[in-house]
Amino acid sequence: MTLTLYNTLTRRKETFTPLQAGKVQMYYCGVTVYDYCHLGHARACIVWDVVRRYLQWRGYQVKYIQNFTDIDDKILNRARDEGSSMQAVAERYIQAYFEDMDRLNIQRADAYPRATHTLDGIKRLVYELEQKGYAYPADGDVYYAVRQFNTYGKLSGRKLEDLQAGKSDRVNIEDPEYQKKKDPFDFALWKGAKAGEPAWESPWGAGRPGWHIECSAMVRDNLGETIDIHAGGADLIFPHHENEIAQSEAVTGKPLANYWMHNGMVTVDGEKMSKSLGNFITIRELLDRPTDPMAVRLFVLTAQYRKPIDFTDEAIAAATNGWHTLREGLLFGYQYGNQLGFEERGSHLIPEVVQRFQEEVDDDFNFPGGLTVLFELAKELRREGNILMHQGKTETPPEQLEQQWHTLVALAQVLGFEAEAETIVETNVTDGISDTEIENLIQMRLAAKKAKNFVEADRIRNELQAQGITLIDQPGGVTRWHRN
Numbered sequence: 001m002t003l004t005l006y007n008t009l010t011r012r013k014e015t016f017t018p019l020q021a022g023k024v025q026m027y028y029c030g031v032t033v034y035d036y037c038h039l040g041h042a043r044a045c046i047v048w049d050v051v052r053r054y055l056q057w058r059g060y061q062v063k064y065i066q067n068f069t070d071i072d073d074k075i076l077n078r079a080r081d082e083g084s085s086m087q088a089v090a091e092r093y094i095q096a097y098f099e100d101m102d103r104l105n106i107q108r109a110d111a112y113p114r115a116t117h118t119l120d121g122i123k124r125l126v127y128e129l130e131q132k133g134y135a136y137p138a139d140g141d142v143y144y145a146v147r148q149f150n151t152y153g154k155l156s157g158r159k160l161e162d163l164q165a166g167k168s169d170r171v172n173i174e175d176p177e178y179q180k181k182k183d184p185f186d187f188a189l190w191k192g193a194k195a196g197e198p199a200w201e202s203p204w205g206a207g208r209p210g211w212h213i214e215c216s217a218m219v220r221d222n223l224g225e226t227i228d229i230h231a232g233g234a235d236l237i238f239p240h241h242e243n244e245i246a247q248s249e250a251v252t253g254k255p256l257a258n259y260w261m262h263n264g265m266v267t268v269d270g271e272k273m274s275k276s277l278g279n280f281i282t283i284r285e286l287l288d289r290p291t292d293p294m295a296v297r298l299f300v301l302t303a304q305y306r307k308p309i310d311f312t313d314e315a316i317a318a319a320t321n322g323w324h325t326l327r328e329g330l331l332f333g334y335q336y337g338n339q340l341g342f343e344e345r346g347s348h349l350i351p352e353v354v355q356r357f358q359e360e361v362d363d364d365f366n367f368p369g370g371l372t373v374l375f376e377l378a379k380e381l382r383r384e385g386n387i388l389m390h391q392g393k394t395e396t397p398p399e400q401l402e403q404q405w406h407t408l409v410a411l412a413q414v415l416g417f418e419a420e421a422e423t424i425v426e427t428n429v430t431d432g433i434s435d436t437e438i439e440n441l442i443q444m445r446l447a448a449k450k451a452k453n454f455v456e457a458d459r460i461r462n463e464l465q466a467q468g469i470t471l472i473d474q475p476g477g478v479t480r481w482h483r484n
């Protein structure tokens with residue numbers, strides 16, 4: 001089976017062939033650390049976490065690098081507002097980043113380079129660009145001359161001619177830099193120091209790097225001149241990734257990345273969730289509501305990774321229900337394993353199910369397709385669990401259930417889903433109606449029947465049915481039940 005993925009650069013699905021057999025070099029443009037991360041950032045981090053996990057499961061050794069942008073106007077503004085330093089603000093939100101992402105079960109990257117730790121690599125690139133005629137100094141700044149790079153626009157499909165001044169909101173003639181640029185689309189590689197701002201020494205005078213150059217330098221320092229996968233949100237295609245390509249490829253003459261992958265946005269009423277629009281919910285707010293971190297993961301992975309997903313309370317509620325189903329399946333072995341004698345047989349996965357999962361996800365990381373396979377297993381296990389609870393034995397032979405359970409646990413792990421055995425007690429409580437409530441309603445229904453109040457008895461049956469509980473009346477006035 002071959003893994004295919006959609007490459008933004010070629011605008012089509014391609015077979016994935018890494019540069020070095022069995023190895024993947026991957027870079028993801030991470031967050032600018034000036035505030036808590038929101039659900040949009042969570043989506044990006046979850047998607048690339050799962051892409052990496054899947055590649056590892058497919059047998060690749062993945063080197064995964066993610067940066068922190070810790071030099072930026074937004075961080076500086078924040079530091080000014082609170083009377084602290086850019087470094088203090090960045091440290092605080094890097095710490096918060098790890099707390100939030102750990103809660104979401106996102107695996108740590110192999111390295112987290114920062115702009116402030118990459119100054120040498122950045123200056124070297126700017127110098128080389130200048131030597132090769134792609135960069136020019138202007139009054140303490142250094143700019144990239146986009147007209148020099150013949151293929152500028154190849155990633156985003158935008159042509160410089162179409163990006164005329166006035167037609168794009170990117171070009172702002174009020175911008176103080178505008179006067180210094182030879183072309184309105186030239187962008188800053190180095191910005192001359194301003195009073196009161198942090199600055200680093202350089203051949204062009206004291207100053208700080210522009211945003212795009214940091215990623216070009218970090219990719220080169222950590223992974224080399226050409227990497228396999230460069231990832232980020234779709235909002236970064238232009239200008240950020242376009243500019244990374246222009247910088248890196250002008251210097252090395254080699255492709256920066258063979259595959260460019262982009263995640264779709266989390267939106268609110270169709271608009272990108274972002275700090276600047278104020279339409280965001282932070283990860284910690286969402287989790288503290290409380291929302292199960294695994295439900296957040298499910299919310300993200302039920303959508304195709306390139307499409308937008310709209311954040312609504314209903315969508316999170318649906319994901320929470322979905323997670324409860326998946327969790328019941330994942331807990332099956334902990335809950336009934338002893339009773340069914342699981343431990344003795346060891347773990348064997350069901351090859352056909354594993355193959356179906358792989359066929360789904362191999363198709364451009366179709367996680368929703370992979371989840372369908374997981375849900376089939378989970379629902380089947382849940383059904384058998386109910387039957388076991390009420391009839392003392394299962395329909396399917398225990399050894400088959402054991403294989404199903406092991407398969408579910410192993411494949412769920414590939415997508416980063418894990419359920420703690422300790423949460424069993426909680427299961428019945430959070431899953432809508434609890435077992436005790438069901439038993440109480442059944443007793444009330446029996447009482448109603450005895451009193452020949454069949455209208456009430458039917459009402460109770462319907463009420464339970466509406467909550468996904470089916471009642472089975474058995475001879476001798478015994479009522480069994482199961483969750484659908």
Ligand SMILES: Nc1ncnc2c1ncn2[C@@H]1O[C@H](COP(=O)(O)OP(=O)(O)OP(=O)(O)O)[C@@H](O)[C@H]1O
Pocket residue numbers: 029030031032033039040041043044232233234235236263264265266267272273274275276
């Ligand atoms: N709403 C969103 N949905 C999905 N991914 C997002 C969203 N917002 C940001 N990202 C991605 O998260 C990563 C970090 O983004 P960055 O720190 O640059 O945030 P940003 O776009 O400036 O967000 P904001 O404007 O809200 O601060 C990038 O890969 C970016 O594409």
Ligand SMILES: [Zn+2]
Pocket residue numbers: 028029030215240244
């Ligand atoms: Zn970047």
